[in-house]
Amino acid sequence: MEAYALCWCGSGTKYKWCHHRREEQPKVDIFAVDAQMRSLAEKGYCSHPAASASTCTKISKAHTVQRRGGLAAIADEGHVLTVKPTMKGMIESEGAPGPRRIGVGQASVFPGFCSAHDTELFGPVEGKDVDLTATTASLLGFRAIAYERFAKALQLETLTIQRQMDSGHSFFHQRAIQRHIYAIEWGVRRGLRDAERWKADYDAALTSGDTSGLSFVAIRFDRTLPVVGCGAFHAEFDLQGKPLQRLTRGDLAFDYVAWNMTAYDGRTVVVFSSICPRGGPAVQFMESVNQLAEGRMADAMIRIAFEQSDNLFLKPGWWESLTDNERSALQGRAQSGTPSQARPMDCLVDAGTNYAKAEVAELVVDLKS
Ligand SMILES: [Zn+2]
Ligand SMILES: [Zn+2]
Known part of the structure; x- marks a missing residue:
């Protein structure tokens, strides 16, 4: 050259x-x-x-x-697990490191x-x-x-x-x-x-205090679920497996959903929100969350967390209590949506797993459909 x-x-x-x-x-x-x-x-x-x-x-x-x-x-x-790998972990495990322990002060x-x-x-x-x-x-x-x-x-x-x-x-x-x-x-x-x-x-929205363009679904469970985290993602498929938008190259703007999963006073709160076009993919995604049977919501929240974010933290005792199959299925999701592994259409569909159980204590839905 x-x-x-x-x-x-x-x-x-x-x-x-x-x-x-x-x-x-x-x-x-x-x-x-x-x-x-x-x-x-x-x-x-x-x-x-x-x-x-x-x-x-x-x-x-x-x-x-x-x-x-x-x-x-x-x-x-005083410790939680993080799924974010270090370079050292990647090399030692040949590219598939498991979650690692960190103190809550660093998490x-x-x-x-x-x-x-x-x-x-x-x-x-x-x-x-x-x-x-x-x-x-x-x-x-x-x-x-x-x-x-x-x-x-x-x-x-x-x-x-x-x-x-x-x-x-x-x-x-x-x-x-x-x-x-x-x-x-x-x-x-x-x-x-x-x-x-x-x-x-x-x-x-924050500067003006005007939240009229915001769509959101907020769920409060009756106990703590073993995962917390937050992030934002493109809504590709809903929880029933329906394609919402196809992410293509180019300059198009794609609908996104912001996601928070945390706990207050011993009860997990999950919030999905988006400022996006009425009735668009993000609103449809949140609508599909709203359509879940209440008894299956807790499990779906774990699925979504692993599928859509790597900024999530796990309860160590819970992770250890899962079977090998359950752990590898969840870890497999962490690689999903990368250039080497496109997301399957049914990635968020309920497969009858039992990651966590909780009742819904409060559900607030405000969608601009
Ligand atoms: Zn070069
Ligand atoms: Zn500042």
Whole structure:
């Protein structure tokens, strides 16, 4: 390849400074890469709509799931399980690591708000209990989306680091790694662009206090379910297996659903919300949640959590109590929806599993259909 042409790998850098003689360069130290990625994750900024140098204070380690009541409700001896793998775990388990233990103080943190805005904004959803209203649904949804944007931006930065991982390997190997990263990168870029669009909608609703465009379903169970988490996802299939939208390449805007699953006062609360077109895919998704038989809702919440997010935390004792088959079925969902594994249409359909049992204590539905 000509030295000053753009490199074949798609990095946008000239060949001479990119893959030229990479097979002769030293191999990358995995632990150094892990450390580099962790320090990236600690670099924060404030996601409040009114964030500015004059209004923001120090960036805090905000929790995506509140620590007291939420994470604490599922912890065993101060620990929960996370399904997010480390680079080391990926390599040691040949790409299929199981959930790992972390302390509740480290679980679900992200440096996405300054402490002043964090306290001011999330007061209504940080108490011992919560009212299930459009206001609290919009706050929880906003936090889920701010996290999602943060996570996507971070993922994009870590891909840059991962592009160096083929150092010291043959051209054949380099090409395989770069192709893999290229395929992921496309999805991450679109995810980031979408998350920015979604956040702009929630920013506007929070700033004006006008939640009239918000659709939501909020479920309160009569006890604690063994999973908490939050995030936002494209609604691809509903809970009866109906396709809602086909995610294609290009610039189309796709409907999304923000998801929060946490506990207040010993009872799990799950909120789905979206600011999106009337009657569209997101509204249909939430309608399909509303149509579940009440006795099957708890199980469906576990299914959705594993299928649609990796920002989820598990009660260790519960995970250990599952059968091997149940564990591998849930873990299989964590790989779903990636470039190497498209989501099956029936991914959210009830297969009669028994992950958790709980009665619905309160159900609030406000859909703009
Ligand atoms: Zn290159
Ligand atoms: Zn701030």
